[in-house]
Amino acid sequence: MAKPSTTPGFFERLSSLLLREPEDREQLMKLLQSAHQRKLLDADALSITEGALAASEITAREVMVPRPLMEVVDIGDSLETIIAQVNRTAHSRFPVVEGNRDKVIGILLAKDLLRVQREVGFDLRDWVRPAVFISEFKRLDGLLREFRVSRNHMAMVIDEYAGIAGLITIEDVLEQIVGEIEDEYDFDEADGNIELDHSGLYRVKAHTAVADFNAAFGTCFSDDRCATVGGLLLRELGRVPLFNETIAIDGTNFQILRADSQRIYTLLVSGPPDAGDPQ
Structure with a gap:
C-alpha cells in the first residue's frame, strides 16, 4: 500500500503563509505576491486571486455595456429581422x-x-x-453569486431613477477575475493579426x-508615439474606448x-475607399 504523500498541498502552503494574519487588503496582497515570489503560487493563480479580490470593489456600472451600445430586439420585430440581427452580432x-430601451x-x-x-x-x-x-452599484462578487444561483447569464443594470443604464453578462464578470475569455467568435492564437470577417470587413x-x-491598408499612420493600433486609438481618444464604439481616423x-x-483586444476595420485588400 502506497504511503500518503507528505508534501504540503497548495492550500496548506497558502494557509501557512497567511498565519501572519494580514490586517488589511494591502497586506494580504503583499503576502500573496510574496507567495508568488517563493513559488507557492504560480502567476495564473496570483492573477485570479487578485482579480477575485478586486471584484469585491468593482461595480456593475464600471464593466457594463452602456445603454446606447446595447444590442436589443423589439417585441414587434419579425423572425427574419431577429435572425438577421443574431447573424450580424453573433450574440x-x-x-x-x-x-x-x-x-x-x-x-x-x-x-x-433554432426551435x-x-x-x-x-x-x-x-x-x-x-x-x-440589478442596481448599477451592485458589486461583481455578489453579482457572480447571484448568476450562479439563478443560472442567469445576463442582467439589466438600472440607475438611481430606475432607468436602464446598460447590461452586464456573466462573461463580463468572469473576465474581471480571470482575464479575457475567448470564444468561437474570437481570434485563435494561431490566426494572423488581420483576418477577413464574414461581414466583408x-x-x-x-x-x-x-x-x-x-x-x-495603405494608410500612413505615424508610429513615432505608439507602436500598435490599439495604442493609436488610445492616443486619439485619451481613454479606453467602449465595446462597439466606432472611431474614425483619417x-x-x-x-x-x-x-x-x-485595454482593447479586437477591432473591426473598414479602410479608405482606395485602400487595397489586406494580405
Missing part, C-alpha cells in the same frame, strides 16, 4: 424591449430560435424569458504593429469588437 442573448420586457436566447424556424405565426412574446434587474488585433497595419473606421476597462 447569444438579447434584451427584448417594447417601444424604447427603458421598457425591457425580457431576454431572448438566440438558441431558442422556431418552421413555426407559423411566430410571436416573440412566446419566447421571451424573464429579465433580471477586417478583424484586427489591437496589438498589431502600426507599420504592419499601414502596409495592409478616413479609416475602427469599431471596437472586444475591450474591457483596461
